[in-house]
Amino acid sequence: MKSKQNLLSLYSFIIYSVIYIPIIILIVFSFNDSKVNAMWQGFTFKWYLELFDNSSIVTAMTNSLMVAFVSALISTAIGTLAAVGMYKYKFRGKTVLDGLLYVPIIIPEIVMGIALLMFFSQLKIPTGALTLILAHTTFSVSYVVIVVRSKLEGFDPSLEEAAMDLGAKPLEIFYKITLPLIAPGILAGSLLAFTLSMDDVIVSFFVSGPGFTTLPLQIFSMVKFGVSPEINALSTLMLIFTLSIALFSEKLRFKSDKEKKVKERIILKEKINLKRSIKKIAALFIAVLIIAGVFTGCSKSEGGAGAKNEEVLNVFNWSEYLPEEVIEKFEEKYNIKVNYTTYASNEEMLAKLMAGGAQFDIAVSTDYMVDVMRNQNLIQEINMNNIPNYKNIGDEFKGLAFDAENKYTVPYMWGNAVVAVNTKMIDTEINSYADLWDSKLNNSMVVLDDQRAIIGIALKKLGYSFNETDPAKLEEAKNELVKLKDNIKIFDSDSPKTSLINGEAAVGYVWGAEAVLAQLENPDIKVFFPEEGLYLWQDNFVIPNGAPHKDNAELFINFLLEPEISAEISKSFPYANPNVEAHKLMDAETLDNEVIYPDSEIIKKGEHLRDLGETTVVYDEIWTELKSN
Numbered sequence: 001m002k003s004k005q006n007l008l009s010l011y012s013f014i015i016y017s018v019i020y021i022p023i024i025i026l027i028v029f030s031f032n033d034s035k036v037n038a039m040w041q042g043f044t045f046k047w048y049l050e051l052f053d054n055s056s057i058v059t060a061m062t063n064s065l066m067v068a069f070v071s072a073l074i075s076t077a078i079g080t081l082a083a084v085g086m087y088k089y090k091f092r093g094k095t096v097l098d099g100l101l102y103v104p105i106i107i108p109e110i111v112m113g114i115a116l117l118m119f120f121s122q123l124k125i126p127t128g129a130l131t132l133i134l135a136h137t138t139f140s141v142s143y144v145v146i147v148v149r150s151k152l153e154g155f156d157p158s159l160e161e162a163a164m165d166l167g168a169k170p171l172e173i174f175y176k177i178t179l180p181l182i183a184p185g186i187l188a189g190s191l192l193a194f195t196l197s198m199d200d201v202i203v204s205f206f207v208s209g210p211g212f213t214t215l216p217l218q219i220f221s222m223v224k225f226g227v228s229p230e231i232n233a234l235s236t237l238m239l240i241f242t243l244s245i246a247l248f249s250e251k252l253r254f255k256s257d258k259e260k261k262v263k264e265r266i267i268l269k270e271k272i273n274l275k276r277s278i279k280k281i282a283a284l285f286i287a288v289l290i291i292a293g294v295f296t297g298c299s300k301s302e303g304g305a306g307a308k309n310e311e312v313l314n315v316f317n318w319s320e321y322l323p324e325e326v327i328e329k330f331e332e333k334y335n336i337k338v339n340y341t342t343y344a345s346n347e348e349m350l351a352k353l354m355a356g357g358a359q360f361d362i363a364v365s366t367d368y369m370v371d372v373m374r375n376q377n378l379i380q381e382i383n384m385n386n387i388p389n390y391k392n393i394g395d396e397f398k399g400l401a402f403d404a405e406n407k408y409t410v411p412y413m414w415g416n417a418v419v420a421v422n423t424k425m426i427d428t429e430i431n432s433y434a435d436l437w438d439s440k441l442n443n444s445m446v447v448l449d450d451q452r453a454i455i456g457i458a459l460k461k462l463g464y465s466f467n468e469t470d471p472a473k474l475e476e477a478k479n480e481l482v483k484l485k486d487n488i489k490i491f492d493s494d495s496p497k498t499s500l501i502n503g504e505a506a507v508g509y510v511w512g513a514e515a516v517l518a519q520l521e522n523p524d525i526k527v528f529f530p531e532e533g534l535y536l537w538q539d540n541f542v543i544p545n546g547a548p549h550k551d552n553a554e555l556f557i558n559f560l561l562e563p564e565i566s567a568e569i570s571k572s573f574p575y576a577n578p579n580v581e582a583h584k585l586m587d588a589e590t591l592d593n594e595v596i597y598p599d600s601e602i603i604k605k606g607e608h609l610r611d612l613g614e615t616t617v618v619y620d621e622i623w624t625e626l627k628s629n
Helices: 002-029 046-051 055-088 094-100 109-122 129-152 158-165 170-181 183-199 202-207 215-224 229-259 263-302 324-334 346-354 367-375 388-392 433-437 451-461 471-487 497-501 512-521 550-560 563-572 600-604 613-628
Strands: 312-318 337-343 362-366 410-422 445-447 488-491 507-511 525-528 535-544
Touching: 002 229, 046 229, 055 094, 055 129, 055 183, 055 215, 055 229, 109 129, 109 202, 129 183, 129 202, 158 170, 170 183, 183 215, 183 229, 202 215, 202 346, 215 337, 312 550, 324 337, 324 550, 324 563, 337 346, 346 362, 346 367, 362 367, 362 550, 367 535, 388 550, 410 512, 433 451, 433 471, 451 471, 451 507, 451 535, 451 613, 471 488, 471 613, 497 507, 497 512, 507 512, 512 525, 535 550, 550 563
Parallel strands: 312 337, 312 362, 445 488, 445 507
Antiparallel strands: 362 535, 410 507, 410 525, 410 535
């Protein structure tokens, strides 16, 4: 018996460790003095102080709390009434309706997100706070119904029958007897709805609109440049907030269970508590409506999707890719409100625009995605007469294959993928992609979680192109990748520098900017340019078809191409700048950094990715097989 108890204790310890150790690490590192968050550098409270100076995070958090609170209130009210009705009454179609309640739980979130976006598009409802609340209410109601119905299963109907015998009316019975007794279930359902709303990413991505971003979307879109330590601090505060709610809920439940010993007293006390709760909820609901009204008013006055042309600009871009100070300068100079919405990948951006979310005036697209968007008729030609600063862009960044006639794009930033080696861990040089297959690198590499990049290095090793379409050559590349798999320890496109800095990986195939940041934290990291040629990328401004404020978009592009503004952007984010006039205002140390600005001979040997058409399916199959084995 004792051995079984010890085994059970050990099992419980392991389970709780798996659950809580990551949370403990997050809390501890919220006090870490390191900007990178990979290694402990000392104790500090500065991230908590800086958190409230980060307006984008604070705004996203405010938006999330507002949406979660309102959607939880609505879904709790609807779900409670539905649960009671389904439990107490029999009617035609009840079985069908009961089954439909589970649909939002069963179907994939991405399907629901696209369906809701198309629904709102058909009804001409601009995406934003309203659509987020409606969407979150839609998928939360089912969970509330399930939780409340489970509470009703233990409900004693004789109490209602006794009340009816004493002359109580149905509505009076519901408010004075039924509702107080199922209150713990209602509270649990509302807390679950609140949590689901706060945590949602996929549905929110599709139904959120220009300038209205939730906290999960903000965090998720920040991963291109790496999550800042403020997120750890914010997560810690949210954990404290959530724990406080849970403890409060548990206290109410304990109080309710204790009072059930005397039924007469519970009815009286729950009645009083219910009245108080209703008053509090009503007050909070009114407050939220007022806040929502203020938000809506600000949105209408400061610029929404339907505002006048001269008042607003809706930008769709990567997070951590444009300084907030630059946006503020544009707003001040032209009196145009910029609604800035972010995404985490080209594919997310494409999916939202294709699904009917084209309320944006300007987006940023990587080279190969320009081909896709143009073929799908999702972007329109840019009037270069409205962008005189286009002359500041270097000729080598114009006329590329994805826009040979320079009609659809304006270059923004560019970069590459390089090999970075922690020389303290492995004393070797990587002069060729073939060197990455060396057996001494076994289980020591972090590589980009990017199928075109990884399949590409196998193709380059064999002497082929990053854009190869020959099935036989792709089969060769797949066989090479199977051999490389033993050396790969981590797939990470979000923040591969972290693994290099903390020593988890000795070698990395990473973005050039990530390698620069890694070198700043760890001087032992050395960068190599494989002789077969680099994977090059270029991000470009594009204007979606149907953009409501096209003139403002072109004005914004021209503003960002001003040498002073462009140089300010490069100072904030270490990507290569195609604006040659801005180079005159940038510090020599940045321009001389060969990782950011490789030698022209190295660049000539590099390749930009192109849309592969139907061959993309073959790449998908190779990637799936590689990752699954």
